[in-house]
Amino acid sequence: MGQLAIIKNDPWLEPYAAAIEGRHQDAINKEKELTAGSGSLKAFANAYNYFGLHRTDSGWVFREWAPHATSINLIGDFSKWKVMRKYALRRIAASDGVWEIKLPATALRDGDLYKMYVCWEGGGGERIPAYANRVVQDEQTHIFSAQVWCPEKLYKWKVKRFAPDTKPLLIYECHIGMSQEREGVGTYNEFRENVLPRVAADGYNAIQIMAIQEHPYYGSFGYHVSSFYAPSSRFGTPEELKALIDAAHEKGIAVIMDIVHSHAVKNEVEGLGRLDGSPDLYFYGDHRREHSAWDSLCFDYGKNQVLHFLLSNCKYWLEEFRFDGFRFDGVTSMLYYDHGLGKAFGSYSDYYDGNEDTNAIVYLTLANKLIHEVNRRAITIAEEMSGMPGLAYPIKGGGIGFDYRMAMGIPDYWIKILKEKKDEDWHPTSIYWELTNRRPDEKTISYVESHDQALVGDKTVIFRLIDDQMYWHMTKGDDNAAVNRGIALHKMTRLVTLATINGGYLNFMGNEFGHPEWIDFPREGNGWSYKYARRQWDLVDRKELRYCELNAFDNAMVQLVGDVYDFQALPVEKLWEKDDDQVLAFKRGDLVFVFNWAPFKSYDGYGFLAPEGEYEVILSSDNKDFGGFGNIDEGVHHFTQPDPLYAPDHKGWLKLYLPARTCQVLRLHRQKSDNI
Known part of the structure; x- marks a missing residue:
């Protein structure tokens, strides 16, 4: 093998050539191993068509991978939630712990709730199937169950083929549940009807949707996933999610999913933790099992069954729901055994000191290759803060294959100068260097603030600029010095960030018009209030308020850049x-x-x-x-x-x-x- 392009293009990487070439070869070897029987990653990543519950010509079939189980029974509405012999699965001989049951067509009906009752040596308990594609929560008991989903009328797509025009890529980051005006949980339908037209009018050509995969705790912002194949039922049905995506495509808007493959919720009744009684079915079995900072479980990317589960998950969302790509969350945590915690990453040696999780790097490489095999126009973005070289570099050249990486240093920079610098100490040399200091061979997504900067305990940029003066002086004609300063700098920071992109630009829902205050999901500490888990669209709609001025400027700068093909x-x-x-x-x-x-x-x-x-x-x-x-x-x-x-x-x-x-x-x- 000749020298990889990434090393040729960056001589500073030559001392680490062995590590880079090694992980590149590991990905090649693993792909050969996984595809030996299928011929391609696309053919291999079909686990969701085999596992889980499926309707067939003769009835129903259900399968689960649970090698440590001693018995598995389906329980649910059909069995009055009792363990019954006729709903017992059998272990398939000569398999790696795969269990199966075939049932007549009359055994299950659309809408039936069900779970597995799994027994293992020394115990047993209720579990939600790993490949469940519909999971709902009881409003009274708050218990989660899988649900049979086979409606008579499946959604019929209007847009048959969608080719996004994303040069440059202009992303509107959003959360379905908090996208509504009222205090409560928003729905897919409400977003499609009320918010999507705003996004189109604002000139963004992509939406990046958070919290799609089912999660037990709403306040986790969707990052503690329990059911990886189930779109969150809090927001509506799978068919309603499809209608939203289809409507976005009709407006020329790409739909990117915020996918979480970096960790999983620790919950055992709702999630994958000890699904068959063992601690290491999907996760590491040693000290690496639990993420110390996130209180969650870490996948063992060295297991082929885990790769099968996660790669198939990528393909599932692309094919079943027609997402246009993914923003992979928590990539830094995946890349390093210590999750990159407390490390400065001040030199190249910090990336190649033996702390890299090669198995995770191989998974991310194969995921990117698979995603682009399924849809060559797909968009992949890495949320990664360490700056590991090659993350957004082509696989064939020695990279990991993402199309873009998040420029996470930029929002940190803006917050830092807002907190620490006097206005007269904002230096153009520093601003320009921060916004353009990037690897020339890797595209980035630049942004002033995402949802991260607005979480409770922090402040949005506009609130940091104006603070409580926003409550009293945002009416047009009110000549308030703090408000004038805040509006001026809000516009300037956004334009200079957008104008210097080398890949794409991101804005979080509402920040285009300076949405006030923070984001706080209902929790015990706030009396389970939805007051701060919503968007106050009336502020920008009221023409007597100055929010519409910020929105008008955002529209103008986005249109200006968006009208220049390949501006980035x-x-x-x-x-x-x-x-x-x-x-x-x-x-x-x-x-x-x-x-x-x-x-x-x-x-x-x-x-x-x-x-x-x-x-x-x-x-x-x-x-x-x-x-x-x-x-x-x-x-x-x-x-x-x-x-x-x-x-x-x-x-x-x-x-x-x-x-x-x-x-x-x-x-x-x-x-x-x-x-x-």
């Missing part, structure tokens, strides 16, 4: 940065982005070198429609002034009026001719 691929060319003046200017294609971060200093005729020609202002944060003061005359065209020193480079001085705390975008209108 255009080189970012720095034109000017001066910390003393707090001015930053850079160019992408024919667009020039200019920022004056100074809190009090406005500049008249501020000049910097730019490609010679005529420029028109196409976006200004100072526009009154966006909550500005209207000091920038957007009708004026600006011409570069020649300088003999820079004439060979076809550059001249572009001189602009830069009001304090404003940003503007100019387009090179036409090349300057000699008679101008």
